[in-house]
Amino acid sequence: MRNFITADMVRAAARDTKGGKPAIYVGKDTTITAEAKDLCGSLGVRIIFDVKRRPMVAANFKMNGGIGFLDRYLSELSSYLKQNSANFGDGLDVVVAPPFPLVALAAGTVSGMKGIDIGAQNAYFKESGAFTGEVSPWLLKECGAKYVIIGHSERRALFGETTGTVSKKLRAVVDAGLIPIFCLGENRDERKAGRTNAVIAEMLTSLYSLPMDLAKNVVIAYEPVWAIGTGDNATNEQIAEVVKFLRGSMMDNLGVDFALGIRILYGGSVNETNSFDIAKIDGVDGALVGGASLKAAAFGKIVCNFTVPKQ
Numbered sequence: 001m002r003n004f005i006t007a008d009m010v011r012a013a014a015r016d017t018k019g020g021k022p023a024i025y026v027g028k029d030t031t032i033t034a035e036a037k038d039l040c041g042s043l044g045v046r047i048i049f050d051v052k053r054r055p056m057v058a059a060n061f062k063m064n065g066g067i068g069f070l071d072r073y074l075s076e077l078s079s080y081l082k083q084n085s086a087n088f089g090d091g092l093d094v095v096v097a098p099p100f101p102l103v104a105l106a107a108g109t110v111s112g113m114k115g116i117d118i119g120a121q122n123a124y125f126k127e128s129g130a131f132t133g134e135v136s137p138w139l140l141k142e143c144g145a146k147y148v149i150i151g152h153s154e155r156r157a158l159f160g161e162t163t164g165t166v167s168k169k170l171r172a173v174v175d176a177g178l179i180p181i182f183c184l185g186e187n188r189d190e191r192k193a194g195r196t197n198a199v200i201a202e203m204l205t206s207l208y209s210l211p212m213d214l215a216k217n218v219v220i221a222y223e224p225v226w227a228i229g230t231g232d233n234a235t236n237e238q239i240a241e242v243v244k245f246l247r248g249s250m251m252d253n254l255g256v257d258f259a260l261g262i263r264i265l266y267g268g269s270v271n272e273t274n275s276f277d278i279a280k281i282d283g284v285d286g287a288l289v290g291g292a293s294l295k296a297a298a299f300g301k302i303v304c305n306f307t308v309p310k311q
């Protein structure tokens with residue numbers, strides 16, 4: 001986060017519209033020169049005083065892990081976090097999302113541990129009924145889940161989930177009293193065609209379909225599809241642009257307080273090494289981790305990397 005804003009910085013921000021409307025995010029103690037202030041008005045650059053959000057790091061096991069694995073994993077993760085808890089400052093949220101049949105077991109196990117919550121990877125949008133093979137968010141809540149991943153690109157691409165389905169699922173999850181981790185992101189062709197912001201804007205309509213008092217609890221995960229499971233993580237610049245676009249869109253649609261309150265995670269080939277730099281990107285509040293989350297110590301290391309304060 002910058003703490004000194006000059007006229008040149010405002011001119012550079014005005015030229016850089018990849019992240020939507022030009023904006024500069026600053027910390028509360030930032031000095032803005034008089035010339036820079038005037039230029040902001042004439043060039044239409046917004047200065048936004050950002051706030052500190054509680055970091056979150058979530059493990060998405062996908063269709064991996066069994067009962068024995070889960071047991072070992074949670075005790076290893078819990079001791080890793082305990083050993084490193086001195087770094088945690090004001091704290092952060094750590095979430096583990098195993099496959100459905102392990103949710104209740106995992107929730108029972110972590111109830112005796114500090115600092116780990118359980119999530120599910122999907123949920124249907126009905127409370128109960130003749131929907132063979134589906135799982136209700138109300139049941140997930142009863143099983144002890146606190147979070148549900150909704151709109152993951154694998155659900156969208158492999159199981160035909162549309163923005164319409166995702167909107168209904170988001171609504172059901174918040175109505176059940178759970179927190180959605182709402183995934184969105186462009187695929188490789190969409191990025192190449194320069195359609196990233198348009199695709200994300202369309203997916204964001206799911207968030208805007210919720211009443212504002214429910215929408216404020218959603219956690220967003222920006223996950224470019226081409227970066228998931230490929231080892232090809234987005235560059236820090238690409239992540240920063242999309243996060244800026246997301247916050248700008250939320251500011252326009254739901255106001256500044258809403259946009260600055262909501263957490264945005266990055267997901268896509270996050271690992272022990274790259275998470276250190278990803279954690280420093282302004283506006284990124286954590287990570288959704290797939291492959292690298294399957295080793296408890298590696299995931300623990302990623303969690304710790306997100307406790308380092310941003311400069």
Ligand code: PGA
Nearest residue numbers: 228229268269289290291
């Ligand atoms: P990855 O998966 O970390 O294996 O790329 C991320 C995700 O799908 O949430």
